[in-house]
Amino acid sequence: MRRYYIKTYGCQMNVADSEKLQNVVRGMGYEEAAEAEQADLILINTCVVRQNAEDRAAWYITSAKGLKKENPNLKIGVCGCIVTEPGRDLKKQFPHVDFFIPPNSPGKLAEFLKPSPPGRGGTVERQRVRAEGSTFVNIAHGCDNYCSYCVVPYVRGRETSRPMDEVLAEIKGLMEKGAGDITLLGQNVNSYKYGLANLLKAIGPLVPGTRDQVPVIRFMTSHPKDMTDEIIETVAELPCVAKEFHLPLQSGDNEILKKMNRGYTVEYFKDRIEKIRSLMPDARITTDLMVGFPGETAEQFENSLDLVKTIAFKAVNMFAYSPRPQTAAAKMPDQLPDEVKQARLQKLIGAVRKMLI
Ligand code: SF4
Structure with missing residues (x-):
C-alpha cells in the first residue's frame, strides 16, 4: 500500500486545498502516513503571505531531500502559493522536487501520479x-x-x-x-x-x-x-x-489604511461593528492587525493600539509587516527596521493579552 503525507502551511484556504489534494491521492489508492518518514508521497502545501511562513515552507522542502536518500521511490510535490510566486525558479532552487502544483489545482495532482492500482477507482470526491x-x-x-x-x-x-x-x-x-x-x-x-x-x-x-x-x-x-x-x-x-465575524482591520489609522489600499476608513469600520452589535450584541468579532507598515509612525501605531482596545475584539491575529515580492508596499520608501516592527508587535501582543484576560 502506498502512503502519503501532506504538510500544510498557511490559512484555511490552504487547509481546504490540502483536503482536495488528499481526496485525489485517496482516490488513487494511497493511505495516510502518520509521519513523513513513512510516506511514498509527500505533498508540501505552501504559503507566501508572510516571509516567516514562506521561510518555514522552504526549509521543510529543503529538508525533505534527505528522505529521498532513504527511500529512492519517494515522490515530493510542492503545492500552493510558492509555485506561482513571481520571480521564483523552483526547479533550480529545489531540484529534488518531482512536481509543482499551483494553488487550487488538485486535478493536476492526478496527472503527476501514476495510474491507480488495479481494483481501485480513480474517482476524485470533490469534498469529503x-x-x-x-x-x-x-x-x-x-x-x-x-x-x-x-x-x-x-x-x-x-x-x-x-x-x-x-x-x-x-x-x-x-x-x-x-x-x-x-x-x-x-x-x-x-x-x-x-x-x-x-x-x-x-x-x-x-x-x-x-x-x-x-x-x-x-x-x-x-x-x-x-x-x-x-x-x-x-x-x-x-x-x-x-454569529461570528472575522473582519481584518489591519490598521487603526486612516492614512495607513489608505496606503494599504484597504478601501475603508476607521470610521466606516467602527460603523460596521456598531451595526453588527446592534443586531447581535453577543456576536463574536475577531480581527487581524498588522504593525510596522512602511512609514508607520509611533503615533499611527498608537492609533491601532487604541482602536483595538476600543472595539474589544474577541481575538486578534497580530503580525509584523514583511515585504512581499511585486507588491506596492514592498517598493514604498520608509521601510521600518525589524527592531521597530518587532517592538511594536510585542507591545500590541501585550496589550491584547491584557484585554483578553
Ligand atoms: S483582500 Fe487584500 S489582504 Fe485579502 S487577499 Fe485580497 S489583496 Fe490580500
Missing part, C-alpha cells in the same frame, strides 16, 4: 466530510483587491466565484452525509458574485434540525469594505449561521 471540525466549501477563489502589502492576487489570481447552484449542490451533499459545521471560504467572501446574503438565504432551507440543534454555517474571510447591511441582517436572521 471531515471527522472533526468544520468542512470547508470554497465559494470563490483569488482576489481583485490588491491591498498594497498582499501577494495573494499575484499568486492566486483574479477573483472568480463558483456558481451558486454548484455550491448549493455540494452543501446539500455534505448535509446528506451528516456534515456538522460548514465554513464557506474565499479570500473575500463578501464580494461573492452572486451575493453572500443570497447564498446564505439559499443554504438556510438545506439545513436540517431545529433552531436549537442545527449544523452551523460560517464564512471567511470577510473584507470590511464589502460587509453590507444586507449580509449583517441575513446573519442575524438565520439561526443556522454562526
Whole structure:
C-alpha cells in the first residue's frame, strides 16, 4: 500500500486545498502516513503571505531531500502559493522536487501520479466530510483587491466565484452525509458574485434540525469594505449561521489604511461593528492587525493600539509587516527596521493579552 503525507502551511484556504489534494491521492489508492518518514508521497502545501511562513515552507522542502536518500521511490510535490510566486525558479532552487502544483489545482495532482492500482477507482470526491471540525466549501477563489502589502492576487489570481447552484449542490451533499459545521471560504467572501446574503438565504432551507440543534454555517474571510447591511441582517436572521465575524482591520489609522489600499476608513469600520452589535450584541468579532507598515509612525501605531482596545475584539491575529515580492508596499520608501516592527508587535501582543484576560 502506498502512503502519503501532506504538510500544510498557511490559512484555511490552504487547509481546504490540502483536503482536495488528499481526496485525489485517496482516490488513487494511497493511505495516510502518520509521519513523513513513512510516506511514498509527500505533498508540501505552501504559503507566501508572510516571509516567516514562506521561510518555514522552504526549509521543510529543503529538508525533505534527505528522505529521498532513504527511500529512492519517494515522490515530493510542492503545492500552493510558492509555485506561482513571481520571480521564483523552483526547479533550480529545489531540484529534488518531482512536481509543482499551483494553488487550487488538485486535478493536476492526478496527472503527476501514476495510474491507480488495479481494483481501485480513480474517482476524485470533490469534498469529503471531515471527522472533526468544520468542512470547508470554497465559494470563490483569488482576489481583485490588491491591498498594497498582499501577494495573494499575484499568486492566486483574479477573483472568480463558483456558481451558486454548484455550491448549493455540494452543501446539500455534505448535509446528506451528516456534515456538522460548514465554513464557506474565499479570500473575500463578501464580494461573492452572486451575493453572500443570497447564498446564505439559499443554504438556510438545506439545513436540517431545529433552531436549537442545527449544523452551523460560517464564512471567511470577510473584507470590511464589502460587509453590507444586507449580509449583517441575513446573519442575524438565520439561526443556522454562526454569529461570528472575522473582519481584518489591519490598521487603526486612516492614512495607513489608505496606503494599504484597504478601501475603508476607521470610521466606516467602527460603523460596521456598531451595526453588527446592534443586531447581535453577543456576536463574536475577531480581527487581524498588522504593525510596522512602511512609514508607520509611533503615533499611527498608537492609533491601532487604541482602536483595538476600543472595539474589544474577541481575538486578534497580530503580525509584523514583511515585504512581499511585486507588491506596492514592498517598493514604498520608509521601510521600518525589524527592531521597530518587532517592538511594536510585542507591545500590541501585550496589550491584547491584557484585554483578553
Ligand atoms: S483582500 Fe487584500 S489582504 Fe485579502 S487577499 Fe485580497 S489583496 Fe490580500
